[in-house]
Amino acid sequence: MTTSTHIPQATATTTAAAAADQARPAARRGSVGTRRLLACAAVAGPLWVAVSVAQVLTREGFEPTRHALSQLATGSLGWLQITNFVIAGILATVGAAGLRRVMQGTAGGVAVPRLVRVVGVGMVAAGLLTMDPADAFPVGTPAGIPQSMSWHAYGHMAAGSITFASLIAAGYLFGRHFSRLGNRRLAVVSRVAATVMLAGDAWSMSGGKAGALTMAIGTSVMFTLLAYVAVHYRRTV
Helix, strand or coil, X not given: CHHHHHHHHHHHHHHHHHHHHHHCCHHHHCHHHHHHXXXXXXXXXXXXXXXXXXXXXXXXXXXXXXXXXXXXXXXXCHHHHHXXXXXXXXXXXXXXXXXXXXXXXXXXXXXXXXXXXHHHHHHHHHHHCCCCCECCECCCCCCCCCCCCCHHHHXXXXXXXXXXXXXXXXXXHHHHHHXXXXXXXXXXXXXXXXXXXXXXXXXXXXXXXCHHHHHHHHHHHHHHHHHHHHHHHHCCC
């Protein structure tokens, strides 16, 4: 009689434990792998910004108020920025999988990782499809904007536009995500970062003064946000 009483209880306990394990997020079950994926997302943006800034400070003839950071991919040293785009893009694409794990079941848990994946793929494409030399950069290029564009320059603009739009959208969705979680500070920071990038891009596209610089600042701010969010979630897994 004693045996028949305890066996069902033990079975019930085992069943409950198995159910809890099944319900546990994949991010918890594979925490080491998730942290590595999130590390990729955290490194992607800062790496791209750091390598870009280093070139801005060292490449002759580059003027950040006139030349977009993408123009660093032209000239004899253009391979540096091409590589920068490709590596950062791959890291962002891989890192999106980590965000998917930690955000699943929450507001933006599906859309944000997909948008970050698009950002990564867009960066790879933007790196491989380079802009044309223009406005006296690289040194020796005639001043002013060329009258015609190459096919790869058009491709770069398309990839860049998709990347920027996806990054801005991800920022606003991060705001919604953290607002739903009750993290008001990160919700506000996310929305401000997305707005800074949107304003910087809009100003640049409208032909505003120092538009290349406002675009660079906005993009850097959003990449910093993405890195911070990845680090924030990496501490929880």
